[in-house]
Amino acid sequence: MTLQRIGGLAALICAGTYIFGFALLVTLLSELGFGTNDIDTAAVVRFTVDNQAIMITWNTVIYILNALALAVLVVALSRRLTTRSADWGSVSLAFGLMWTTLVLGAGMVGNVTTERVVALASSDFDAAVQTWETLHAVELGLGGGNEIAGGVWILCVSLAGLLYRALGKVVVGLGLFTGIGGLLTIFPPLGDVAGAVFGLGAIAWFIAVGLALLFKGHGAATEETA
Template identity: 70%
Template sequence: MNMQRTGGIAALTCAATYIFGFVLLVTLLAELGYGTNDIDAEAVVRFSAENQTVLIVWNTVIYVINALALALLVVALARRFKMVSPEWSTIILAFGLVWTTLVLGAGMIANVATERAVALLAQGDTAGAVQLWKTLHAVELGLGGGNEIAGGVWIFCVSLAGLLHQSFGKTVVGLGILTGLGGFLTILPPLGDIAGAVFGLGAIAWFIAVGLTLVFERQTPSATTPA
């Protein structure tokens, strides 16, 4: 298996982690207010005590597994553009590794927040457990769980490079530019929820489109692809 197909499988894996995250977000975690400004910290801590494995798996899938797959995709795309544009290849690699690092860090912090909050709650320190979870959750959100600036910039750059050098087709480019702009607009509080939804749903479609292109493409990287 060459690096392009490996990157394609990685992209599809990224899409799968997003889908998994959304499914739990709108079902099991919906009543806790996850993904909104109305999240109930005490309810989350108590839920964590009863369903610690669920939250650890959720954090691990949406952050850790996503980041590991993303790292492979970043390398594959940087290599894809290396021959047609070394400059864009470097930009894609740099921004991609920054995003990968932030996502991985957010996942590790999210899991520590769950584990430590549950431990404090077991000791009878409910207030301490809630405060600790709030603090670490804020750090998690700052790294990437609450904004998508790094991811938006990277997806936008990949898509723009794909347009300029005809390395990706209209579907990948269009989805990527829209998704990238959505991610960047999460920096604005009034647009945070809407922009975040645009980024999340757009990223799923973009990862799938990129993944299918890399897996099934038979042309050279500099050629226009049908996706």
């Protein structure tokens, strides 16, 4: 199996982690205020104590599994772009690995936060709440609360795909839309809406990229003859 097709599978895994995250967000976590500015921190701590396994699974899938699959996809897309433009391939690799690192770090912080909160809650609930608030802010800063790094990478890949016809029109269109949504998360008044646009757009983009890498043979053929 070529790197391009492995990258296609990785893209579909990335889409799956986003779908899993949204599904949990609108079901089990919906009443806690995740993804909004009205999060109930005390309720989150109580939920975490009662459902530690769910929170560990949540962080592991949406961050750690996503980051591992994303790393493979970043390399595959960089290789694809390099066959058309070495410079764009290198730039996309740099931005992609930056995002991958931030996502992985957010997941590791998220899991440590869960463990610390559970350990503290039985003896000092207020300290557990304060700890969650502090470490959650770190998690959000790394990658859970803004999507600038992801937006820049997706825009970079999509622009290069447009300029050098390395990706299809659907991938490029979805990528430009999603990337702009990611960049807009830098503005607090637009944060929630832009974040939703980025997340939903990323699902569609990852699926489109995955199908393109798996079933459009010219990228794989280029790799095999490189």
